[in-house]
Amino acid sequence: MTRTLSRGVFVVLVLAAAGFYGWSGWREYREQSTPVAAETFKKPDIPYAPTPQIVVERMLEAAKLERGDVLYDLGSGDGRIVIKAALSFGVRADGFELDPKLVEQSRAAAREAGLENKVTFLRRDILTLDLQDADVITLSLSRDLNRKLLPQLERLKPGARIVSHDWGLGDYVPEKLIRFAPEVEGGREHLIYVYTTPLKTASAATAVDRPDTAGINFVPTPEPVAEEMLVMARVMPHETVYDLGSGDGRILIAAARKYGAKAVGYEINPRLVEESRERIKALGLGKKIEVREGNLFEADLSQADVVTLYLSPTMNAKLLPQFDRMKPGSRIVSHDFDIPGIRHQTVVKVTPGGAYKRERTIYLWTTPLERVKN
Template sequence: MNRLLPRLAFIAAVLAAAGFFAYSGWRDYASQTLTETAEYKAPDIPYTPTPEIVVERMLDAARLDRGDLLYDLGSGDGRILIKAALTYGVKAEGYELDPDLVERSRAAARAAGLDEKVTILRRDILTLDLSDADVVTLSLSRDLNRKLVPQLLALKPGARIVSHDHAVGDYVPDKLIRFAPEVQGGREHLIYVYTVPLRTGDDATAVDRPAKAGINFVPTPEPVAEEMLGLARIMPHETVYDLGSGDGRILIAAAAEYGAKAVGYEIDARLVEESRKRIAAAGLADRVEVREGNLFEADLSQADVVTLYLSPTMNAKLLPQFDAMKPGSRILSHDFDIPGIKHQTVVKVTPGGAYKRERTIYLWTTPLERVAN
């Protein structure tokens, strides 16, 4: 009997230990299971995969180092995470609400042998603490990006934010990259690149093409240019300014078809030279002038019509110059609105040919009318 007691005590201790470890394991499992099976809202926007070529450009723009931690918000099928881990060797975490996409992306990461590099969790991105991230990638919407601003502002200094197609609030990007319309079936893609702390104010957007240009050159399709000029109701005695005039096509059309004088501002010396040759070949050197310079320094007070194909951020920065234009002048923008300004007319154009995407033309007449907040 006396020998039995120590044996029973030993068995009890073993069972207790087993029970503890079983509980501990169950607790960890339960925590994960409860997290995975918690009630979640439906995704805010439908899933649209980011084209592979855009993924490559986004990651290149992020300036990734091997020791970086990347968060992809709304990670979809995991393509950004997998590409970042395979190509740059970084750790990558994805956050996605759709359970089917979570499982699909986890399977893809496993198949790529990236279990130790890539983590995908089902989470509401608006609840995340992003403070550990070195890079955050987004392919969401303007509204969601704006809602994420408080979390993005909490990122550590030097962290990078790379957003596909949509700006982050009213902050000024370090770089804005735009793909030509022939890429990916004719749709253009914007990539906004930011560094924390985010910048506000009138700082010029950094270059993606030569010296202090705000955006890389993508030509306006001829049918869109024609529609813009027709919508402007140009008279022969008027002067048209094209800001970011590229190869000079809008200037040439304004002078040749409407008899107007035309002035272009272009910062890329190569494009300035090319457009001047085209103007001379068309016999329009007496009516068309191309100035090599920063469009933010243009005096628009003599302009009757201003044409733009820039970005919402750059359009907004031009507001002081627009306000100096004489009453009744017209401003026309290809694809991009002027934030905070009520437009007068919106026209849709489908250029056809290689340009498959429908385009939008916005028209304003000065003085500009602010939209009440």
């Protein structure tokens, strides 16, 4: 009888505490009541830099949040992503941050917004978290921190979304890459990488030709590799660069901005065509760059001084009739894949570093192409 009564009293007290604090308040209460000596916190890996509000909005739109979703923001700073997710999308959102001052600032902002029962801010080392309950993960960290988080992100349940500001997830292929330069909050270019689990590797994506679209899955060339490709090609301001399978337009933009060249891209994915055109317009490069939505096997390369590729050996071989019509002295540069049966002029190995673990190979040819004798 006494034991039953005690258990009933305990349940009542727990329910009362839950009603008083709400779920998020209860979690915060538990954390604050834990002795400081129980957990030792390291210093933050990177200094806090707030994500511009316009980027926050684009990230949450890209996450395709739905009622009932749980969002985790890793390195939540002042809490702006968590609070915006709860206010605008009505989802449950938790922020994890090492800096105790930022944690307190976030909690105060949540109280002011009346979100105590919808959001939680906890002081945690994000590299120790179990993320498997999350439907959406948001990141605005660094290349190295994203890489260190990969073992945890790889264990997310199927269909979870990961949205990262400015930095990708190593060699994993984003489902979508958004690039834009807003006219407010500094105007610098921002990148938003969107992934859906299970994560897809670059090697798997580049190995598959898709006859229905005459191409392959889009895999972005790391910026250091793109730069080395243009260096090897010796691009000059009066020349024209053709990028076959131009994706998000990064090689075209680098050729125009850094070398003053004209650039033409062929891309069959209408979404990528639109994204690259928007970015080119935002950068004021519309007179220097043209992106054509179409099959790269129909491209007339006779006016090209340089052709850049990140395709596959099979696709490179299919392009030979077009390469043979290029004017003498033109250069062809390919990321990772040779042209079967053609003697290359130069081969360079590049390790991009940071989150890109894999060494890359860049091949260079000068026209007319030399066939390899059997």
